[in-house]
Structure formats: C-alpha cells, structure tokens
Amino acid sequence: MTVTENEWRELESPQGVPGRSSLRLHPDAPLDIFLSVSHPGRQRMLVFRADARSVDPIVRSVGRLPTAAGIEMGLSAVSRTEYELQVILTADGLREVFNPLVTDVAETARAARAAAEALAAAVNRFERWQELLRAVSRDGLSAEARRGLYGELLVLGDVLLTSLSQSDAVGAWTGPTGTNQDFQLPDLAIETKASVARRPTSVRIASERQLDGTGTPALFLALASLDERRGGSGESLNRRVDIIRQRLTSPAARARFDGLLIQVGYLPGRPDLYEEPRYTLRELRFWHVREGFPRLVESNLPEGVGNCTYHVSTSGLDAYRTTPDAVKELIGGSRG
Numbered sequence: 437m438t439v440t441e442n443e444w445r446e447l448e449s450p451q452g453v454p455g456r457s458s459l460r461l462h463p464d465a466p467l468d469i470f471l472s473v474s475h476p477g478r479q480r481m482l483v484f485r486a487d488a489r490s491v492d493p494i495v496r497s498v499g500r501l502p503t504a505a506g507i508e509m510g511l512s513a514v515s516r517t518e519y520e521l522q523v524i525l526t527a528d529g530l531r532e533v534f535n536p537l538v539t540d541v542a543e544t545a546r547a548a549r550a551a552a553e554a555l556a557a558a559v560n561r562f563e564r565w566q567e568l569l570r571a572v573s574r575d576g577l578s579a580e581a582r583r584g585l586y587g588e589l590l591v592l593g594d595v596l597l598t599s600l601s602q603s604d605a606v607g608a609w610t611g612p613t614g615t616n617q618d619f620q621l622p623d624l625a626i627e628t629k630a631s632v633a634r635r636p637t638s639v640r641i642a643s644e645r646q647l648d649g650t651g652t653p654a655l656f657l658a659l660a661s662l663d664e665r666r667g668g669s670g671e672s673l674n675r676r677v678d679i680i681r682q683r684l685t686s687p688a689a690r691a692r693f694d695g696l697l698i699q700v701g702y703l704p705g706r707p708d709l710y711e712e713p714r715y716t717l718r719e720l721r722f723w724h725v726r727e728g729f730p731r732l733v734e735s736n737l738p739e740g741v742g743n744c745t746y747h748v749s750t751s752g753l754d755a756y757r758t759t760p761d762a763v764k765e766l767i768g769g770s771r772g
Contacts, residue, residue, distance in 0.1 A: 437461060438691050439471065439539045441531075444480060447473040458483070461542050467551040469542050480531075482523040482538040484558055490551035491519040494559050506530040507537065507569070509562050521555055523562060532704040536695025537565050540613075572701040576709035582673055585700055586715050587630030587660035588618050589676045593683070594720070595626075595760060599767040602689040612699035616645040617655070624654040624766055627725075632664040638747040647731040647748075655725040656763055659750070661718040670714030674707050722763050723756040 439461075447457040458470040468485040491511065498511045498521070506527030512520050523541060525534045544561040548554035577585065588611060596605040596619065604621075611618035617625040627646050629639050639659055641647055649655035663670065677697065684690040698704070725731065730752065732744050 437539070437542075438688060438695065439535045439542075440687070440691050441535070443471055444473065447471060448478050451475040462546040465542075465546040466548055466554050467545070469545060471538070480525040480534065482542060484521040484545060484555060485514065486519060486521070486551040486555060488517050488519060490555060491521070493552055494521070494555050497556075497559055507534060507566075509559070521558065523558075532694070533569070533698055535691070536698045537562075539695060540699065541565070568699070568701060569703075572703060576703075576706060577701050579713075581701060582710065582713075583630040583632060583662060583664065583715075584628075585702065586662070586673050586676055587658075588628045589673075589680060590660050590717065590720065591619065591626060591628050591658055593676070593680050595764055596767060597680070597683060599764045602684050602686045603692075606684070606689045606693045606696070609693075609696055612696040616643075616648065617652075620652070621767065623652075623769070624656065624763075625649070625652040626656045626658055626763070628658045628660065630660045630662055632662050636661055636750060638749050640745065640747050641731070642745055644732045644734045644737060644742065644744045647725050647729070648733040648735075649725060650733075650735070654766065656758070657723045657725050657748075659721045659723075661721070663716040663718055664713045666712050666714070668714050668716075670716040672712065672714055673702075673710040676715075677702065677710075720760060722758045722760060723753050724758050726756065729753075729756055 443459055447459060449457070451457065454475055456472045456474050458472040461469045461471060467490070468483075470483040470485070472481050472483045473479065474481070495511065498509060506525070507530055508524050508526055510522050510524060512522065514520055523538060525531065541558050541561045545554040545558040548557050576582075588609070592605065592609055596608055599605075600608065608619045608621050610620045611628075617627040619626040619628070631639070636659060639657065647655065647657065680693065681690060684693055694704075702710070723729070730748055732746055734742075737744070
C-alpha cells in the first residue's frame with residue numbers, strides 16, 4: 437500500500453476528545469502496524485505494536501539512532517506487556533518525504549517472519565532513510581548521481597512508459613530500492629548507465645551482481661550518452677522529472693514515482709538544486725547481456741572475492757547490440 441495524503445486526511449478529521457485516530461496497515465504482517473494521528477495536535481506517526489519480548493532486542497538500537505530534523509523514532513510502553521515503536525513526523529515541511537518513508541518502512545516490516553525480526557527490520561530501514569536525508573538535504577545529489585538518475589528516467593519515460601501501463605512501468609523501476617538492476621520485470625531486467633564522455637569507451641559496473649542474469653530470462657545493459665553543460669537548450673533534471681509526472685495521470689502511479697524519487701535522493705522542496713546542469717541525449721544504446729558477454733558474476737568468483745567494481749569495454753560489444761524498439765517489443769510482450 438502506498439501511503440498518500442488521502443489516508444492522513446481522514447485520520448486528521450477533528451475529534452471531540454484527546455486521543456488518536458488510527459488506520460491499520462498490512463493485516464497479514466507479523467505485528468500490528470498503524471498509521472496514527474494524535475489529537476488535538478494532529479501529529480502524524482507510523483506505529484508498530486508488539487509484546488515486550490519482541491521489543492527487548494531493539495531497545496538499545498533505538499536509543500542510539502541518530503536523528504534527522506523533522507522525523508524521529510521512539511519507543512514507548514503501552515502496558516507492562518506491550519510496547520509501541522513510533523516513527524513520528526515533527527516538521528510539517530517533510531510531509532512529502534514522510535509518506536514514502538512510512539510506506540517503505542511498513543512494507544519492510546511486513547515482509548519479516550516474526551515480530552522481533554519485523555521491528556529490527558523497521559529500525560534498520562529507518563536508519564537508512566535518516567542517512568539519506570542527512571546526505572542529500574544540503575547539497576543534493578552528486579554530479580554522478582544526477583546523471584545516473586537522468587539516465588534512468590530516460591529509460592523509464594522513453595522505453596517503459598511507451599510499452600506498459602503507468603503502474604507497471606513505475607513498479608518496474610526498482611533501482612531506488614536497492615535491487616541489482618534498475619528495472620525489473622517478470623521477463624527481463626535492465627541495468628542503466630549514463631556517461632558524459634564524448635565517445636564512451638567503457639561502462640563502469642558497480643558490482644558482480646549488476647550484470648548477473650540469475651533469475652531473469654533476459655538482461656539488458658543500457659547506456660545513455662549525454663552532453664552536459666550549464667545553460668543552453670538542454671533539459672534539466674527537474675524538467676525530466678516534470679515530464680514524467682505529467683504523463684502519470686494515475687494518482688497511485690504518481691505517488692509511487694514521487695516516493696521512488698525521494699528514495700534515490702531527489703528531495704522535494706529543493707528544485708533550485710537541479711535546474712543545472714542541462715543534458716542533451718546523444719545516443720541511447722542497449723546490449724543484450726547473454727552467454728559470452730564480458731562480465732563478472734558472483735557464481736564464477738574465487739572464494740573470498742566480492743564487492744567487485746570493474747569496467748566493460750564498449751568496443752567488443754557489437755555482437756550483443758540491440759535496439760530500443762526491440763527492447764520495447766519484449767517489454768510489451770512481458771505483459772502477457
């Protein structure tokens with residue numbers, strides 16, 4: 437479930453007495469998860485409720501969590517045998533960030549097998565969000581991260597959104613959540629790279645799992661060759677984001693898209709950070725990563741070797757070259 441303003445609006449309806457309004461999320465989760473609003477202050481929070489035994493392993497870790505201004509995590513006793521882990525919004529200016537944060541943290545907890553595991557997963561996920569907010573809140577994304585995001589949005593807008601429904605296209609963009617490839621569908625996956633070199637001679641691969649096609653029938657490597665400059669007639673990262681938002685007429689797809697942008701570090705409220713530089717697409721190339729493609733994969737590494745970063749030369753990849761139209765056709769066929 438993607439948390440939107442609609443859920444909060446109903447919970448924030450005025451109440452005659454102090455207390456809380458709550459909406460239960462994920463009834464199938466191993467513990468109780470609620471969206472809650474306190475009254476009369478109307479403070480928003482995500483609440484996990486569990487027994488004392490399940491809570492005990494995380495008590496110290498919550499106390500050590502660094503805080504980011506505006507969103508906090510706390511632990512409180514409901515009774516002698518029951519506790520609440522709360523993610524609390526304390527700054528209304530972060531409402532746009534809070535919605536995808538609570539969506540992600542709640543879904544992470546839901547996937548756990550037991551209450552104690554769910555609470556630990558929620559704390560770890562929240563800490564990841566805090567690190568993200570601290571890292572990008574002042575200066576925004578790095579130059580490399582901006583290019584990478586622009587390249588992914590090109591593939592999302594020009595390839596996936598032309599071949600799939602809005603919800604399926606946005607749902608296939610999994611890179612911001614930490615998956616091995618940037619786009620994942622039942623029948624294929626796409627890893628996207630961006631380069632501002634005039635004639636890119638190699639592609640940097642960040643790990644031995646990025647070009648590992650295990651579990652997917654087809655894997656593609658995309659390279660967006662970009663001209664990058666300040667000013668001029670190119671397209672800013674903001675403009676690319678706006679173009680996709682305008683195409684997402686589905687409120688659920690747009691809400692998910694905005695949440696993924698935040699997870700990748702493109703925070704709302706700071707559009708000034710991304711008006712420059714401007715990008716112009718020189719070429720969007722695709723290669724089919726199949727048998728014989730030059731790559732490192734986890735199953736072929738010697739024992740003790742891991743976390744590999746390497747470069748693949750583009751000069752030897754002609755035999756694996758394919759076209760954007762061929763990829764679109766395959767993506768369209770995956771809907772069946």
